[in-house]
Amino acid sequence: MSNLDRPISMVRPGLIEFGTGVAERLGTWAESKGFRRVLVISDAFNASRTDVLGLTGEVTVYGDVKAEPDTGDLDCVLSAAEGARADLIVGFGGGSAMDLAKLVAVLSGSSQRLADVVGAGKVAGPREIALAQVPTTSGTGSEAGIRALVTDPETKAKLAVESIHMLADIAVIDPALTFTVPPKVTAATGVDAMAHCVEAFTNRKAHPAVDIYAIEGVRLVGRYLARAVHDGKDAEARAGLSLASLYGGYCLGPVNTAGGHALAYPLGTRWHVAHGAANALIFPHVLAFNTPAVPEKTSAVLEALGLSASQEIKSVFDAAHEFCASLGIEMKLRQLGVLANDLGTMADDAFAIRRLLDNNPRDLSRADILAIYEAAF
Structure with a gap:
């Protein structure tokens, strides 16, 4: 549809x-x-x-x-x-x-x-x-x-x-x-821009008028993020990421984000994990979880990032996880100081963010959210 x-x-x-x-x-x-x-x-x-x-x-x-x-x-x-x-x-x-x-x-x-x-x-x-x-x-x-x-x-x-x-x-x-943004922050914020685009592109409210910005924003991140992380003064790469971020902003008004951001928010509010880093860590888990609901669009996202297209959950997760990890992003919750006994409370917090979860292409139960946190731990 x-x-x-x-x-x-x-x-x-x-x-x-x-x-x-x-x-x-x-x-x-x-x-x-x-x-x-x-x-x-x-x-x-x-x-x-x-x-x-x-x-x-x-x-x-x-x-x-x-x-x-x-x-x-x-x-x-x-x-x-x-x-x-x-x-x-x-x-x-x-x-x-x-x-x-x-x-x-x-x-x-x-x-x-x-x-x-x-x-x-x-x-x-x-x-x-x-x-x-x-x-x-x-x-x-x-x-x-x-x-x-x-x-x-x-x-x-x-x-x-x-x-x-x-x-x-x-x-x-x-x-x-x-130009002065450090490599780790460049990586995390770049994935945040991509997450805005991906979550809009795969959203229940997705619309062709926004899809064109969303998928191009993903392409720009796939093309330029690693370059900007490697060389912060690469003017073309920085411009590409600035445009990707702007396109992500275009997506937020009429469509908005979904499950990825809902699960990322408790990391910031409870554990003061930077917003971009939180989104990057969560991104592969939610992209893979949503794959059965939006298989064609998931394949398009992977191709836009320069990765092999797939509609298989494990392959999607592995590809997205490697993309983020290769940028130097920490991909384990425990390494960010999050405690295992707080995962349930985080799941409660995330499950309450209906304004975003209701946009997700596949229903995320509290148990699903907790399972994702446990897998990311």
């Missing part, structure tokens, strides 16, 4: 600047729009190089973003936004910085709070503050999407907000900003 007759809504940032050396175009754009007070939301490393963005006027930098931010981190950034009185918010970093930028853009100066907007379509709009996104990794595709995630520190659950009002006015994607 192609789903070709199913209605679909597709959105993109108002302006996308893509290419090596385009980072400073953000400043040109901001000046042309008359923005004078800018808040840049970033991690510590990227906070030290905001000058590449070419911004002028009153520029405030919040540089304390950490991986897997929680509601307390969001409160801190909202406080910074209140002090800056910004008319432009810039997310400058990986998915954590860009997700916080989305939430700050719609919540700063609003009567709404996070609890009011968790879910889909609950943000009151239009927003009063402009939003720009500048990714410095090639993985999340958050620059192109309308979703943001923060962790509830008490429940360890991801709180997801989805709103058209969180769509960036401009996304500036400069592959040169990714």
Whole structure:
């Protein structure tokens, strides 16, 4: 079934600047729009190089973003936004910085709070503050999407907000900003970009209008990820991964991810495993599990990665596992500090993420999820 007759809504940032050396175009754009007070939301490393963005006027930098931010981190950034009185918010970093930028853009100066907007379509709009996104990794595709995630520190659950009002006015994607990303992070974030594409391509909501981006994103990762891991300054490879990440972002809005991300999230919220690394470890297990439900598309994924096509579960797993392991990615949960006695709780957490599991092409029971965690342990 192609789903070709199913209605679909597709959105993109108002302006996308893509290419090596385009980072400073953000400043040109901001000046042309008359923005004078800018808040840049970033991690510590990227906070030290905001000058590449070419911004002028009153520029405030919040540089304390950490991986897997929680509601307390969001409160801190909202406080910074209140002090800056910004008319432009810039997310400058990986998915954590860009997700916080989305939430700050719609919540700063609003009567709404996070609890009011968790879910889909609950943000009151239009927003009063402009939003720009500048990714410095090639993985999340958050620059192109309308979703943001923060962790509830008490429940360890991801709180997801989805709103058209969180769509960036401009996304500036400069592959040169990714040249300094270390090999292990390059590998993990690259597989995260691929996972977005694969999970959309094999999704119950899959649609031909998105499939074309999804499978091309997989091809780009297959062609360029190993090259970028080997040589971080390979400009063509970095550009290929930046484009793959952007295409993954295109997939997230109308289709979204599925079982792979649902199983990866507890690794981040409970054990602080980086999101890309968590997705890479889980990826072969869920791809293989889903094979009986989407055999042709699974074969297409393997071929796009440059691997031998297969519709046999073990062969699919072995090929996908070797692809990730060959990049230097840790593929055992126990090596990441996860304890065996927590696998059941992780399975409970993952099984509760219905917004993603309901997209999976094959039903994942709690027992199935636990079995995957045990196999990955």
